[in-house]
Amino acid sequence: MRTCARWWGRGGPPLPRGISLLLLMPPFLVALRLLVVGPRPPRAARAGAGAEEREGAVAFSVISIEPERSPRRWGSASRRPGLEEARGEEEAEVDDGGRGGGTRAYEDENEIHWQQVGSRAVQPQPWAADKPSFTAELSRLITYITRPQLNCSRVLSPGQVRASQPPAASNHWMLCAEEWLLPGAHRPCVAYSFSMDGRDADFLKTVSGLGCEVHSFDPSNSNPSDDHLGNSLASNHVDRGAVSQHKMWLEWRTPRRRKHKKRGNLGSVSQTLADIMAALGHHTVHFLYADLLSAEWRVFQNWIESGSLQGVHHLVATVHLQWAGFEVGGTDEEVLCYWFSILRGLQASGLKLVHSSAGHGHSVLKRTLGNAHSSYTLSWVNTRD
Structure with missing residues (x-):
């Protein structure tokens, strides 16, 4: 079954003649030794071998001579879908840092990260039709993001703190106010x-009215609350209903070397959601609002693969369809299929769509279309225990 993701091969350059001769020398020496002296157990496995070594016995080490492979080349951003680009960049970094002189010296921390999130990796979805088709891919995507997966009998509307019956039609986000979903x-x-x-004013009003501890993140904010540095996070001991502002934004790249972050100070204006939650001492975020201006697709992928969504109960996010998004590339059909794969990854993480609101404009990947909008604000709830 063909999927929308491209899988890129890897290979090493041909060996020079000198290297080929070197490869033949160790086996020849080992064979000569076995004929003259006979087999010997490894040095580390022999008891009391120290005296024997001091008497002049020769110990051989097995040397693996392997040509250094070239880093995986993933092409330019305009030639590959975003899903495989992310994994390719990470694996290429591991190859560069994890090999010294052609031998594997250590397991990079970033590689350990990929092993840990392997079971959560976004699964590339098959094409909507037998072959890549813009019309088929777009139709599947729009149908998916406009069809709620969970019906809510009670909702919280923007700016409201009292639950009510859902309106017949709404051009705004909604929070599902079923009792079992609210703190x-x-x-x-x-x-x-x-x-x-600044379009999150109604969201901040709603969650503040619910008595939540509220944190607002904006890298353009010149007045972070409580006189904290722009790249610092306040203590999680804040007044219920108060809004703590931070000059910070979301990062979707996993740091190559993850250092221990002290609580209350991350040391950078751009951090992953997992690092922000850890610095604030939060294991759960009950309500999360995100308008990431076309960075949402790569951020969603990070949340899925890092497992961060396990701690998010309600998610309201705007998805932008005018262009592929930051660090997302490929043909139009591949981009649409990548977006759909990300949305299915959110569902696999436990999120169910409860409301969809269309934005202004009718541009999708720079094409003007009458049956789709340029953006959609989607509301999800996490139904996974």
Whole structure:
């Protein structure tokens, strides 16, 4: 079954003649030794071998001579889909840092990360039709993001703190207010908002009215709360309902070398959601709002593969379809299929769509279309325990 992701091969350059001769020498020496002296157990496995070594016995080490492979070449951003690009960049970095003189010296921390998230990796979805088709891919995507997967009998509308019946039609986001999905009245409630356009005012009003501990993240904010540095995070001991502002934004790249982050200070204006939650001492974010201005696709992928969504109960996010998005490339059909694969990854992480609101404009990947909008604001709830 063909999927929308491209898998890129790898290989090493041909060996020079001198290297080929070197490869033949160790086996020849070992064979000569076996004929003259006979087999000997490895040095590390012999008991009391120290005296024997001091008497002049010769110990041989097995040397693996392997040609250094070239890093995996993934092409330019315009030639490959974003899903495989991310994994390719990470694996290429591992090859460069994990090999010295042609031998594997250590297991890079970034490689350990990929092994840990392997079971959560985004699964490339098959084509919507027998072959790549823009019309088929777009139709499948729009159908998916406009068809709720969970019906809510009670909702919270923007700016409102009292639950009500869902309206017949709404051009705004909604929070599912079913009792089993909302935090208890006397239990801690945490809310995050990532927005640079100021359109999260109603969200901040709603979650503040619910008595949540609210954190607003905006790298353009020149007045972070409590006189904290722009790249610092305040203590999680803030007043319920108050909004703590941070001059910070979301990162979707996994750091090559993850250093221990001290609580309350991340040391960078761009951090992953997992690092932000750890620095603030939060294991759960009950409500998360995100308008990431076309960076959402790569951020979603990071959340899926890092397992960060396990701690998010309600997610409201705007997806932008005007262009492929930051660090996403490929043909139009591949981009649409990649987007659909990310949305299916969100569903596999436990998120169910409860509301969809269309934005302005009708441009998708720079094409003007009458049956699709340039953006959609989607509301999900996490139904996984």
